[in-house]
Amino acid sequence: MGRNSAKVTHGRLQIGGEIVKRFIIIGGGICGLATAYALVQKGFSAEIYESYPALKPAGAGIVLAPNALKALAYLGIDEEIKKQGHEISSVKILSDSGKLLSDLSSEKYSLFAFHRGELSQTLAALLPSGTIHLGKKCIGCRQDASGVQVDFADGSSVHGDYVIAADGIHSSIRRKLLPAVPLRYAGYTCWRGVVEVKEKIDYSLLESTETWGRKGRFGIVPLSKNRIYWFAVINAAENDPKIGKYGKKELLHYFADYPQPIDKVIEATEEKDIIWNNLFDLTPLTQYAYDRILLMGDAAHAMTPNLGQGACQALEDAAVLAICLKQCSSVEQAFRKYEGFRVKRVRKIVAQSRNLGRIGQLQNRLACELRNWLFSLMPMKLHQQQMTWIYQFDYNE
Ligand SMILES: Cc1cc2nc3c(=O)[nH]c(=O)nc-3n(C[C@H](O)[C@H](O)[C@H](O)COP(=O)(O)OP(=O)(O)OC[C@H]3O[C@@H](n4cnc5c(N)ncnc54)[C@H](O)[C@@H]3O)c2cc1C
Numbered sequence: 001m002g003r004n005s006a007k008v009t010h011g012r013l014q015i016g017g018e019i020v021k022r023f024i025i026i027g028g029g030i031c032g033l034a035t036a037y038a039l040v041q042k043g044f045s046a047e048i049y050e051s052y053p054a055l056k057p058a059g060a061g062i063v064l065a066p067n068a069l070k071a072l073a074y075l076g077i078d079e080e081i082k083k084q085g086h087e088i089s090s091v092k093i094l095s096d097s098g099k100l101l102s103d104l105s106s107e108k109y110s111l112f113a114f115h116r117g118e119l120s121q122t123l124a125a126l127l128p129s130g131t132i133h134l135g136k137k138c139i140g141c142r143q144d145a146s147g148v149q150v151d152f153a154d155g156s157s158v159h160g161d162y163v164i165a166a167d168g169i170h171s172s173i174r175r176k177l178l179p180a181v182p183l184r185y186a187g188y189t190c191w192r193g194v195v196e197v198k199e200k201i202d203y204s205l206l207e208s209t210e211t212w213g214r215k216g217r218f219g220i221v222p223l224s225k226n227r228i229y230w231f232a233v234i235n236a237a238e239n240d241p242k243i244g245k246y247g248k249k250e251l252l253h254y255f256a257d258y259p260q261p262i263d264k265v266i267e268a269t270e271e272k273d274i275i276w277n278n279l280f281d282l283t284p285l286t287q288y289a290y291d292r293i294l295l296m297g298d299a300a301h302a303m304t305p306n307l308g309q310g311a312c313q314a315l316e317d318a319a320v321l322a323i324c325l326k327q328c329s330s331v332e333q334a335f336r337k338y339e340g341f342r343v344k345r346v347r348k349i350v351a352q353s354r355n356l357g358r359i360g361q362l363q364n365r366l367a368c369e370l371r372n373w374l375f376s377l378m379p380m381k382l383h384q385q386q387m388t389w390i391y392q393f394d395y396n397e
Pocket residue numbers: 026027028029030031032049050051052061062063064065136137138139166167168169170171172190192231277279296297298299303305308309310311312313314
């Protein structure tokens with residue numbers, strides 16, 4: 001798009017004499033960035049307003065599954081993105097004695113693991129300069145027949161035609177539209193870290209694994225450049241002050257009887273690089289489109305991370321919106337069509353993710369033994385089939 005020829009007359013953006021719809025995107029996470037790319041590609045004007053003063057360079061790891069890669073392929077940026085990632089050929093679930101319970105590897109599919117900060121930077125670099133405005137915390141959003149106005153904490157406002165609420169699980173826009181819809185605490189809490197592999201761990205032997213035991217789950221995911229992303233998930237009351245204080249020393253002690261190389265991975269992590277979050281999802285919504293406002297990503301359908309699908313679904317959102325805008329004669333119609341495509345699929349994934357969390361976080365000894373026994377009896381093909389429907393992303397244009 002020739003941005004130099006753009007001018008604003010009477011509050012409307014004109015490019016080459018043609019009036020262009022202006023989208024205001026709130027939130028510069030994976031959803032906001034990918035959606036901005038999709039909109040600009042379709043010839044719309046899209047600008048992102050992000051509350052944080054910088055695009056977060058930190059953060060732990062993130063895995064993109066085949067459906068996310070297909071969504072990126074639809075947008076034409078899968079190869080660019082994959083270059084920054086590490087291909088994962090197998091995902092194994094192990095018991096806390098190291099026994100293989102399930103192997104989700106498939107010759108048909110591959111997953112890619114990224115450093116979150118690097119994934120965001122790569123998506124941001126694909127946008128025209130000036131698309132992202134940092135340090136802009138949205139505090140209000142109004143719409144009427146003529147357009148939308150978004151107000152920011154610094155006292156400024158911006159006008160446009162449509163708002164994309166991509167402001168994450170705690171979305172202020174969603175809370176305003178739907179104040180009664182609560183987040184649901186999952187019952188477990190999570191620590192994450194990224195660590196560079198030094199001589200103590202043989203990187204070449206590392207596979208992507210989740211170890212399930214009575215004390216919780218520990219995941220290891222190899223990243224590019226000899227790094228490992230790890231996560232630890234422990235059952236806890238929502239505001240347990242003791243658990244909230246856990247750092248490296250406590251995690252080392254807690255997982256001391258889990259198999260290698262878990263202790264080495266924790267040991268190698270710098271205390272400052274450990275991120276802690278309680279885990280929540282959003283009570284499933286039946287409506288994402290509100291006239292000129294559209295909820296997307298975690299703002300619309302935050303889910304527990306058990307299936308590793310939250311960001312994948314956000315990327316699907318961006319691709320589906322692009323498809324709907326191509327198919328519909330008005331943006332409002334495209335928003336409703338998007339809602340029609342997305343609500344049912346995402347609800348199913350939210351529910352499946354919660355269920356997997358319940359199974360993975362079992363604490364009772366007998367229940368754990370029964371689960372492990374059933375898992376080991378199940379043919380690997382069946383485990384893989386369960387993921388296949390999620391990994392399909394086949395929206396017809
Ligand atoms: C422990 C854990 C592990 C996960 N692992 C995976 C995984 O492996 N694979 C996967 O697909 N998903 C994973 N997820 C889910 C994934 O992180 C989210 O689904 C994804 O980040 C959602 O992207 P988003 O852009 O919608 O929201 P976010 O990433 O939350 O981005 C929202 C953005 O909006 C900004 N913002 C918030 N409020 C305002 C405001 N008022 N004004 C302006 N800006 C605002 C925020 O600063 C933020 O930058 C995981 C989640 C967790 C918690």
